[in-house]
Amino acid sequence: MVIRINPYHAAEMLRQALERHGVVADVHHGYGLALVSVWVGVVVWCDGQRFWWRTGWNAERRRVIYAWHPAIEPVRAAHRISMHYSDLRRRQSYSSMIAAFVDEAGE
DSSP states (O other), X not given: OOOOOOHHHHHHHHHHHHHHTTOOXXXXXXXXXXXXXXXXXXXXXXXXXXXXXXXXXXXXTTEEEEEEXXXXXXXXXXXXXXXXXXXXXXXXXXXXXXXXXXXXXXX
């Protein structure tokens, strides 16, 4: 049996759970899907059954690698996404213009 919930509701619950991890995100929805915009390159999609997000690239197969999590578990999904987000923030460097802005903002 497949459990489906309203994609927007699930995405909003994920956004709130991410916020508890200190991750600010936006929710957008339409056409039966919702997405949570987290960070550059981190967009989480939801169809009411699962969340999925891009985690990397398989050069050998020339395909994107995705992770997914059931939409009925937004708190656990938020934990996984926040770890991915933290890893990306650690590995990605800012351009000099963005770095100056972030320093001024106190991030």
